Amino acid sequence: MIDAPGPWGTGPFVLTEGVSLIDSRSDRVVMEPNPTYWNPARRPSVRIVYDNVIGKAEGIKSVAAGDGRVDVVFDLTPDEAKAFPASDKGKIQTKKAKTILTGVFNENRPDSPWRDPAVRRALNLAIDRQAVLDQGAHGYGTVIPAFIQPGRYGADPGLKPFPHDPQAAKAVLEKAGLGGRALVFVASPAWTGVVEAIGRNLAEIGLSARFVSDRGDLPEDFDVKLEWYFDWTPQYPVACVHREFFGKDATLRQGPEDPAFDALYDKLLHTAEPEAQEGVVREVERYLQDEAKALFLYSPFTLFAVSDRVAFTPYDTCMSELAETRIKG
């Protein structure tokens, strides 16, 4: 973190005012173009002002109204994007970024039914992913088979999303003692619609979904926790994303360590040749699906409100890198 503005770097912008830390920000952070930047293709032509006071809701209104206070708002929820009014002053811009929205099974208790891969697989079969995406997130995303989007580095072309097979799901879930249950889904309020859509799927097999906000304490008896995550790496997704869910040092894991995953990760770390490396990433993806390690859902688009005066280049990494962003004209 940079604790004070100054000409500290070689990057496309000079930090001239303000700071942004994990737990606090100044009211404004200002970045001016770096006139000596070595890369002409990324040399900025605009000053960037991060407004840390106005807030997201007011920022979205400003873009729609074209009042000049705000040009770009990051990280809209699907509902915020859907509610953006028709405007000739601004629009919603989408980016198929390197993100996932996935369900982490609660395997914390030794007697958890979610420790059984067949039960985890059954819940995956109960879900119509495209319907969840369409109904729960207004279609802003891409259905994925595991953690990596088709066509991306490390995606296995032979891997397809789990089919929607409610009858097969019902038989296994009932056998596991979950018949008729209201499954507890912990999630950010941004994903309420997703949990509701999952609930409609579950209703087809006599179950239901109960939403619990992740803003409070995590209830011990939850079933699934929805997590949004993103990959910022130069083609090394397993360390950034998969490890964070299943690795020895994972922060999102809700259960015991998984030696089989750790062995695959170790294999990746010791595979130097790039093509072989991608082969191991695909192996990790197949392992996730074979073991139904998560409730696989979809890759959410990143959503922005963008003023009509700005040509904005969003990043797949979800970071607000802005060297390519221009004023139109």
Place this chain on the structure above:
Amino acid sequence: MDTHATGDPGGGGALGPHNTVTVVDPSPVNWLAITWNTMEEANRVDHEGIGQPSLAESWRWLDGETLELTMREAIYQDGERFDAGMFKLGFDKVQEWTNPHPPGAFLNFARDVTCEAVDDRTIRMRFPGGDSAALMKLRGMHLPSTRFWNEWGFIDPKTGSAEGHW
């Protein structure tokens, strides 16, 4: 509107309000975006999510354990010249800390990794046992100027430590 009259950074003039883009970014990693907009690393990730050279213009594995990087010519915003010595300084600084990166220890270089500035433009890093994550880790190793190291050095003023503050 002539957006280039004051917007050309080579022109030297201050930018006016018409050349200002105002952003609301609620992301919890906005702090990292500020760093990546202003400081650089050996490599970066472009807007399509693909790894690209940055302050290193190229690299190659000489064997399974030795990575050689060729640094580009660049100038810090305070006028200092960037060279391989500055890369080594950044490496030595990050290795002083047990867990410098907020995302976690997976970004750490092992303690036995070494870095040598062979000449002004050439770095040789040695990873005993190999490390296929080396380029990912380099993406998180910021390369600021000497003045930054002397005045701030990623040390959190509240804790006096750079642990988890890179």
